[in-house]
Structures are given as C-alpha cells and as structure tokens.
Amino acid sequence: MPRKRAAARESAIKxxxxxxxxxxxxxxxxxxxxxxxxxxxxxxxxxLHLYVxxxxxxxxVMVHLSNNDQITSTHRGHGHLxxxxxxxxxxxxxxxxRVTGYCKGKGGSMHxxxxxxxxxxANGIVAGGLPIAVGAAFSxxxxxxxxxxxxxxxxxxxxxxxxxxxxxMAALYSVPCIFVCENNGYGEFTPQARHQxxxxxxxxxxxxxxxxxxVDGMDVLAVFEAAGEAIARARxxxxxxxxxCKTYRYYDHVGVRGLGVKYRTDDEVIAWRERDPIExxxxxxxxxxxxxxxxxxxxxxxxxxxxxxxIEFAEASxxxxxxxxxxxxxxxxxxxxx
Amino acid sequence: MTTTTxxxxxxxxxxxxxxxxxxxxxxxxxxxxxxxxxxxxxxAEHGSxxxxxxxxxxxxxxxxxxxxxxxxxxxxxxxxxxxATGCRPIIDIMFMDFIAEAGDEILNQMAKMRYMFGGKVSLxxxxxxxxxxxxxxxxxxxxxxxxxxxxxxxxxxxxxSTPYDVKxxxxxxxxxxxxxxxxxxxxxxxxxxxxxxxxxxxxIGKGTVVRVGRDFTIVGLGRMVQExxxxxTLLAEEGLDVEVVDPRTLQPFDTATVxxxxxxxxxxxxxxxxxxxGGIGGEFAAQIQEEAFDYLDAPVGRVGAPFSPVxxxxxxxxxxxxxxxxxxxxxxxxxxxxV
Numbered sequence: 246m247p248r249k250r251a252a253a254r255e256s257a258i259k260x261x262x263x264x265x266x267x268x269x270x271x272x273x274x275x276x277x278x279x280x281x282x283x284x285x286x287x288x289x290x291x292x293l294h295l296y297v298x299x300x301x302x303x304x305x306v307m308v309h310l311s312n313n314d315q316i317t318s319t320h321r322g323h324g325h326l327x328x329x330x331x332x333x334x335x336x337x338x339x340x341x342x343r344v345t346g347y348c349k350g351k352g353g354s355m356h357x358x359x360x361x362x363x364x365x366x367a368n369g370i371v372a373g374g375l376p377i378a379v380g381a382a383f384s385x386x387x388x389x390x391x392x393x394x395x396x397x398x399x400x401x402x403x404x405x406x407x408x409x410x411x412x413x414m415a416a417l418y419s420v421p422c423i424f425v426c427e428n429n430g431y432g433e434f435t436p437q438a439r440h441q442x443x444x445x446x447x448x449x450x451x452x453x454x455x456x457x458x459x460v461d462g463m464d465v466l467a468v469f470e471a472a473g474e475a476i477a478r479a480r481x482x483x484x485x486x487x488x489x490c491k492t493y494r495y496y497d498h499v500g501v502r503g504l505g506v507k508y509r510t511d512d513e514v515i516a517w518r519e520r521d522p523i524e525x526x527x528x529x530x531x532x533x534x535x536x537x538x539x540x541x542x543x544x545x546x547x548x549x550x551x552x553x554x555x556i557e558f559a560e561a562s563x564x565x566x567x568x569x570x571x572x573x574x575x576x577x578x579x580x581x582x583x
Numbered sequence: 584m585t586t587t588t589x590x591x592x593x594x595x596x597x598x599x600x601x602x603x604x605x606x607x608x609x610x611x612x613x614x615x616x617x618x619x620x621x622x623x624x625x626x627a628e629h630g631s632x633x634x635x636x637x638x639x640x641x642x643x644x645x646x647x648x649x650x651x652x653x654x655x656x657x658x659x660x661x662x663x664x665x666x667a668t669g670c671r672p673i674i675d676i677m678f679m680d681f682i683a684e685a686g687d688e689i690l691n692q693m694a695k696m697r698y699m700f701g702g703k704v705s706l707x708x709x710x711x712x713x714x715x716x717x718x719x720x721x722x723x724x725x726x727x728x729x730x731x732x733x734x735x736x737x738x739x740x741x742x743x744s745t746p747y748d749v750k751x752x753x754x755x756x757x758x759x760x761x762x763x764x765x766x767x768x769x770x771x772x773x774x775x776x777x778x779x780x781x782x783x784x785x786x787i788g789k790g791t792v793v794r795v796g797r798d799f800t801i802v803g804l805g806r807m808v809q810e811x812x813x814x815x816t817l818l819a820e821e822g823l824d825v826e827v828v829d830p831r832t833l834q835p836f837d838t839a840t841v842x843x844x845x846x847x848x849x850x851x852x853x854x855x856x857x858x859x860x861g862g863i864g865g866e867f868a869a870q871i872q873e874e875a876f877d878y879l880d881a882p883v884g885r886v887g888a889p890f891s892p893v894x895x896x897x898x899x900x901x902x903x904x905x906x907x908x909x910x911x912x913x914x915x916x917x918x919x920x921x922v
Contacts, residue, residue, distance in 0.1 A: 315668060317664075346701070347700075347701065347703075348699060348700050348701035348703070349701030349702070350701070351698055351699055351700070351701045351702075352699040352700060352701065356695075356699035356700065358699075358700045358703065358704075359703075360667075360700065360703045360704050365664070365667055365668075365704075366696065366699070366700060368692075369691070370687050370691050370692070373687055373688075373691060373692055375660070376656055376657045376659070376660020376661065376663070376664065376688055376692075377660050377663050377664040377667070377688075377692060378664060379657060379660060379661055379664060380660055380661040380662060380663055380664020380665040380666070380667070380668075380672075381664035381665065381667060381668045382664070383661055383664065383665055384664060384665040384667075384668040384669060384670045385668070387620060387646070387665065387670060388618075388669060388670070394664075406656060407656045407657070407660070407687065407688075410652070410654035410656050410657035410660075411656075411657050411660065413652055413654065413657070414651065414652060414654060414657045414661065417652060418649075572702065573697055573698050573701060573702030574697070574698050574736050574737055575697070575737065575739070575761050576697060576702075576705040576706075576707075576760040576761050578705060578760040579755075579758045579759055579760055580616065580671065580707065580757075580758040580759075580760065
C-alpha cells in the first residue's frame with residue numbers, strides 16, 4: 246500500500262491551517278493528560294480511554310469538517326470531540342457526571358456527544374458507531390447535501406461484523422462516509438498480530454469496493470493530506486474511502502499506565518514517543534517560521550489555563566437531581582402534521 | 584389530516600387485508616413526509632416477501648425505497664444514523680428472529696442514544712418486523728420476541744391485531760419521534776377488516792376493550808386477540824361473559840385499561856403466542872396483581888407457548904401455538920382456583 250510522506254507539504258498549506266492543526270492536537274493532549282490525572286485520583290468516576298499519542302489523526306481529519314459534517318467515534322472519543330470543537334467545560338462536567346455536562350451527566354466518557362457539532366457520540370461498543378455513520382452519510386446524500394461523515398474505529402473494531410456490514414453497505418450505496426481506522430496496534434490488550442491475519446487494515450477496502458489508503462498517523466500533515474483527498478472524493482459523490490492511520494496510544498487500553506504494561510514492552514512505548522506528533526510538528530513549524538518554540542509554549546500554557554478553568558467549572562457544578570433519572574428515555578415529540 | 588380511533592362521523596372505509604393496511608400506512612406517510620424512506624431486505628423490487636411493501640418502489644422510486652444487503656446490523660444502523668440526522672426511516676427486518684443479528688444496534692444504540700446524550704437527539708425510527716408461528720416456518724422463522732424489546736428502556740413496542748389497528752399504529756409509529764417496533768403477525772396477514780381511506784393514528788400506549796363482559800378478563804396480544812374472542816364465544820355457551828382487552832401497545836403498557844377491566848370482572852388471564860416462561864405476560868400479570876389485588880378472586884393466569892423452540896411438523900406446531908380451546912381451558916382452570 247502506498248505510504249504518504251509529508252515532504253514539502255507544509256509550504257503548500259496556509260499558516261493558519263498549520264496553526265489550527267497544531268492547536269487541535271495540543272488541545273487534545275492537554276485535555277487528556279489532565280483528565281487522566283483526575284481519573285487516577287478518582288475525581289472522575291469510572292474508566293477513561295485516553296487518546297494520548299493519536300492526536301494527529303483526529304486533528305488531521307477534523308480540520309476538513311464543518312459542523313454539518315458528522316463523525317462517529319469510539320470508546321476513545323475525547324480526542325474526536327476536542328478536535329471537532331468540543332467545549333472543555335461541557336466535556337469535563339460530563340466526565341465529572343454533573344448536570345451541566347454535554348449529556349447532563351447521563352452519558353459519561355464513553356457516550357459523550359455534541360449533536361450541534363455533528364459529533365454523534367463516543368461509543369461504548371467496539372464498531373458500534375460504524376453502521377450509524379453509514380446511516381448519517383446516507384442521510385446526507387438522501388437530503389441532497391454535500392455533507393460527509395467520518396467514522397472512527399480501531400484495528401480491533403475492523404474484526405467486528407458491524408464493520409463488514411457497514412463497509413459493504415457504504416460502498417454499495419456510495420455514501421459519503423470516510424472510514425478512518427486508527428490502527429494503534431492493539432485491540433484492547435491484544436496486539437494486532439494476535440487478532441487479525443493481516444497488517445494493513447486498508448487491505449480489506451478492496452474487498453468492499455472502496456479505495457484503501459495507509460498513512461503515517463503520527464504525521465499530522467500526512468493525515469491532513471490523505472483525509473482531505475478522501476473527504477473531497479466523498480463530497481464529489483464518489484463514495485467511501487478506508488483511511489488507515491498507523492498510530493499509537495501511549496497509555497493502556499484503559500486508564501493511565503504507560504510503561505510497565507504487561508502486554509507490550511516499555512521499549513515499544515518509548516520508540517513511539519520519539520515520533521510524538523506534536524513535538525515533531527512543532528519542530529517543523531519552528532523550522533519554517535510559522536510557530537516559534539516560545540509561541541508553542543504560550544499556546545500550551547493558554548490551553549492548560551482553559552483546561553483548569555473548565556475543571557473548576559465542572560467541580561463547582563451540581564450533580565443531576567434524582568428527578569432527572571427517568572428523563573429523556575423517550576422523546577415526547579411527534580412529527581408535525583404535514 | 585389525522586383522526587383518532589373514535590371519529591365523530593364515520594370515515595369512508597372499505598375492506599382491506601392486514602398486509603394492504605400496512606402498505607397504505609407506509610404509502611400515506613411517504614406521500615406526506617419526504618423525510619420518510621423505507622429500507623430492508625427485498626422491500627423494493629420484491630415488495631417484501633410478504634407483500635407488505637408492494638408497489639411502493641414503483642410509486643416512490645429507488646431514492647425512497649431501498650433494497651438492502653442481508654446485513655441486519657447495518658440495516659438498523661442505517662436507520663439510527665439517518666434518524667439522528669434529519670430523516671424518518673422505516674426499517675424492515677424480515678423476520679423478528681433476525682433482530683438478534685442487529686442486537687447491538689437495537690439494544691445499545693437505537694434504544695439508548697437519546698438518554699445517553701442527555702436528550703439531545705431523537706431517533707424517529709420505525710422498525711417493522713414479522714413474527715409468529717403457524718406457517719411451518721420452524722424454529723428460526725417463527726418466534727415472538729416482544730419480551731426482549733419491551734425490556735429495553737427507550738424502545739416502544741406495538742402489536743396491532745387487526746387491519747384497522749395496524750394502519751393506525753403503523754402511522755402513529757412513523758410519526759413518533761422515538762424508535763417504535765411494529766410487530767406484525769405473519770399468520771394474520773390475510774385477515775381482512777374495515778379500514779378508513781384517510782390517514783389516521785391510534786395512540787401509542789392506549790389499549791381497547793374489544794369485547795365487553797362481566798365475568799372474566801382476557802388480555803390478548805396480537806393474533807391471540809382473535810383466539811381470545813373465539814374462546815369467549817365458547818365460554819358464552821357455558822354461561823360465562825368474558826371481556827377481552829387488546830392492549831395494542833406493549834411498551835408503554837396501558838395498565839389502567841386492564842386494571843379497570845379486572846376491577847369489574849375479578850378474574851384475569853394474559854394470552855400471548857410467545858413462550859410462557861419469561862413472556863411479557865408475566866410482566867402484565869404482575870402489574871395486575873400489584874394494582875388490582877383487592878379486586879382479584881383468583882390468581883392471574885398466563886397462556887403462552889410451551890418452553891421449546893417452535894417445532895416444524897404441523898402435528899407439533901398445531902399443539903404449540905395457543906388457540907381458543909386452550910384459552911378457554913385456562914379460563915376454566917382459573918375459575919376452579921377462585922376463592
């Protein structure tokens with residue numbers, strides 16, 4: 246499969262786009278690191294599946310999308326929501342289970358969503374979002390729009406029957422759905438070589454009748470370029486693409502252990518960290534004079550301040566009242582008579 | 584444009600089959616609302632294996648009526664994603680037995696997205712499916728699995744028993760902004776009845792008394808309504824005046840209508856085709872004894888299928904599905920237990 250390289254790409258992309266890509270990645274990184282600290286100290290209840298290390302994928306894709314374009318996400322969904330413009334206050338409040346959260350405290354980390362941003366939810370079911378994404382893409386086409394849907398999923402999810410069904414249906418109906426595989430080498434605690442017989446998930450694309458592309462998921466410009474092509478194809482009505490981004494999660498499947506995890510070596514983690522997408526991009530941006538080291542640092546600090554403010558907001562927010570427990574099981578609405 | 588079950592003046596009606604009433608409900612919904620589309624296996628070119636969607640492809644074209652691959656998970660997911668983004672899909676699952684293939688999309692996605700998202704999304708999906716035994720279709724094409732669906736908060740479940748009810752409930756289901764499962768008894772497909780030409784709805788969550796009586800309440804579900812009415816005729820010959828209640832909706836269940844009946848008759852059974860053990864009749868019987876205990880002169884009984892998969896041989900299947908004789912026998916048995 247051809248691998249995309251970000252050769253002299255950055256010079257062809259506008260500075261504001263480069264800065265946007267950088268900012269989205271840093272926002273994800275800082276949000277996730279702070280969320281990780283909070284779940285470790287049990288201030289956030291339940292479990293978190295952190296996106297740290299994979300920032301280039303969400304950012305490189307989301308930059309091409311408007312609020313009219315939808316995404317479906319995974320259990321590792323904070324990165325997707327942040328990259329799509331998620332509000333830190335509403336996100337932290339939801340993680341803290343407060344009524345001011347995105348989902349009024351009803352969903353938590355694995356079901357966090359923002360319909361206004363077109364973020365159709367993180368999903369607690371591996372591959373659960375894929376048929377839904379095909380439905381949203383179908384809807385975009387049905388309603389005569391050029392909106393697209395990006396369906397995020399992992400290497401593990403590519404073994405679920407739902408992936409197979411969704412991919413076939415998307416290609417058959419030629420819907421504007423981009424299947425973005427975040428291949429981080431693990432399906433939960435099992436390495437890829439022990440859960441599927443292939444290395445490139447994109448090899449499966451031809452089997453469904455859609456193009457398959459492999460990119461370096463630690464290179465935000467490579468993702469940006471490949472995602473841009475796939476999204477443009479979809480907008481032109483040329484149907485779905487499977488975009489496989491080779492990436493890595495620094496932390497465990499769940500929780501905040503990075504090193505000392507039994508099913509992978511510390512050397513492996515360290516090697517991937519040396520290809521950190523944010524550090525690499527900051528070096529590139531400094532080299533071409535778009536963002537100095539000082540400016541990058543200032544951006545980090547600004548975002549950290551925003552995160553702290555959001556955490557304060559969340560901690561000061563009320564829990565949902567017991568009276569809300571039965572709310573929103575059903576919609577009270579019916580269609581207007583036409 | 585719509586009326587309820589008791590119109591002030593009789594609307595123009597004619598005799599329609601149960602199947603044709605379904606088709607008409609879908610047609611009228613698609614005519615009036617461009618966001619309604621239909622998708623399922625063989626629903627377009629073939630008009631559904633039961634003829635439920637005959638003629639709709641010709642009338643509305645391939646942009647509104649879709650044949651899908653055999654991919655129940657993707658079919659239901661198509662409905663979920665489209666419903667979340669401005670459409671009002673009608674999704675057909677050919678046989679209710681196949682909902683297992685779409686298990687996650689029904690159970691974990693369609694039923695729960697609204698709640699998990701704090702009410703920020705509505706999913707106006709209509710999930711129509713055929714259920715029921717009696718056609719020698721054997722174990723994997725004959726089940727009644729309404730108890731599964733009723734058990735999942737976020738889903739609504741209707742089980743229309745007549746052509747009139749199926750058009751009204753199908754129309755209501757399509758207009759409802761919630762996921763509604765419309766369960767269609769395949770043995771009832773040839774049943775005919777008077778159906779208004781105009782579009783109308785039957786309120787979801789409201790049952791009806793189909794035979795007024797004094798001495799005993801039979802709560803019948805789906806095709807068991809007709810069997811219960813036949814049982815009532817048998818029992819009338821023995822001097823018993825039986826009231827038959829058709830809840831029409833299983834979730835939300837019209838407890839009040841059933842309780843009102845039991846307060847009058849003091850004795851009740853619930854009848855469904857589904858396996859008796861763990862059937863939804865258990866829930867309804869529990870509700871009756873909780874809400875109307877002081878009015879009961881006997882235990883609340885349940886009639887359902889034996890605890891086995893649906894057998895193939897007609898000799899066995901004929902003994903499997905409840906019928907008027909078994910229902911009448913159950914009534915007599917309860918009468919024998921009264922205090």
